[in-house]
Amino acid sequence: MHRPWPYLLAALLAGCSFALAAADYRAPVSHDDGWPVADARAVHLDTAPFAALEVRLADGSYKNITSILVARDGKLVYEHYFNGGDAEHLNDVRSASKSVTALLAGAAIDRGLIPGVQAKVYGFFPDKQPVQHADPRKQAITLEDLLTMSSLWECNDENEFSSGHEERMYVSEDWLQFALDLPIKGFAPWMSKPADSPHGRAFSYCTAGAFVAGAVVERAARMPLARFAAEALEKPLGIEHAQWNTSPLGIGMGGGGTRYRSRDLAKLGQLALDEGRWHGKQVISAAWIRAMLGVHAQARDDADYGYLWWCFRKPVTGIDEPVWAMGGNGGNYVFVVPSRQLVAVITSTAYNQRYAHPQSQEILREYLLKAAQPGR
Incomplete structure (x- = not known):
């Protein structure tokens, strides 16, 4: 079947746009806030899913997202702000x-x-x-x-x-x-x-x-x-x-209602991932973190619960691996994925919207985790 040339041209431009977006990946800027930064590729992440995600955010497929950050192996490797969000904004999570x-x-x-x-x-x-x-x-x-x-x-x-x-x-x-x-x-x-x-x-x-x-x-x-x-x-x-x-x-x-900057939310996730340590210093005991991120109740068919932390499994990742999360109205999340040494922050102002939580979980599942597929 022959495609008309306008269709082929549109497809070619879309491909070029995606390639340019992938090429435009930039590592986070180092600030005096304790976060080491790195190029995502240096910690074995694929940047193509980040580019694809930014296309969906730009065309309005995902609404009211204000920031997305990813840390891997203790380094901040992705940081973008949208819809008026910025690095200094105190997010109501x-x-x-x-x-x-x-x-x-x-x-x-x-x-x-x-x-x-x-x-x-x-x-x-x-x-x-x-x-x-x-x-x-x-x-x-x-x-x-x-x-x-x-x-x-x-x-x-x-x-x-x-x-x-x-x-x-x-x-x-x-x-x-x-x-x-x-x-x-x-x-x-x-x-x-x-x-x-x-x-x-x-x-x-x-x-x-x-x-x-x-x-x-x-x-x-x-x-x-x-x-x-x-x-x-x-x-x-x-x-x-x-x-x-x-x-x-x-x-x-x-x-509820505490406000933090996105980078600081990521620190809380990293603290949980590293069993209470930050820069080698024990801030919260490892014993407490293990108890906190242990399953103590079944919250729903698709989620367990620790000590005021959610635990998602197959519904988020498709495989049986725990994803621990701080979660709040509007689709605000700090995700901690021990199996991939990954922390992800998604802030959003979609308060009281039905799409808010499914949207943020889809972003994690379809883009951020795919950037960190096992074996990369």
Whole structure:
């Protein structure tokens, strides 16, 4: 079948455009922020998928992406900003902040401020008692229950009728009292009880629980959560700019809304990949990182859950390899792929859009991971 010459010309131009895009690959610029940089090809990455991705971003196939960064073998090798994003912008990564709270819980345990994940939550807040819906099972709730989204509180952000839905918390003044007062949830016949669930935990996504986990760290450290984060985590990583939100009564918001620059988000991912080390210094204990990035609950059919970190497997990569992730509304992600020694940051402002999370996961699967195919 003969193609008309305009079709052939268009195909030729498209090929030339792709070739030019591939040739235009540029390694990230070295800044005074602790990130070593390298050419992607020097760490055995194929730059063609990056070029193909930039074409899709330019033609609007992917919407509201503001930055994409990739680090491999501890070196930053790809860094691009889109749609008004830039290297100094403090990205509102929403619930990806929860994963930072998990790191801070580890830092507090490392310092002996919290005895361990089995610490009873209500014991940190004697001033908030007595609580409503008193029940011995509430007093038995542990920090680990909050970190794994598996406490017995009736709290489910995916159910608008839930007593503990985050939007109900936001319109109250005392978020901490709101959470501690929540009733014990019941299990309808179609719901899996903890004893019948994988890992013995019935997962229920609960921002109020992550907020309380941050409040536990704040009480244990006897300082604002933002200050503890700066001293225990951000300064050791060379993170100079961050923004933490607080509740109406001034308690640090460990459940969402923290803002970081894209390069600094990549540092958090690299810290997790390197078992708590940054430039050879142990910032968070390796034991905590291993526990944090261990599967403790099944969140969905396609995802497991560690300590406020997601774990994706086949749905993201197509093969059985764990992809750990900080994830937040809008499609904001920090992906950590141990099998490929890869960290990827995707920031996005597609808040409350159905396409947001599938879009970011597709970018990882179809482009960033293909640049790092095994054997390269």
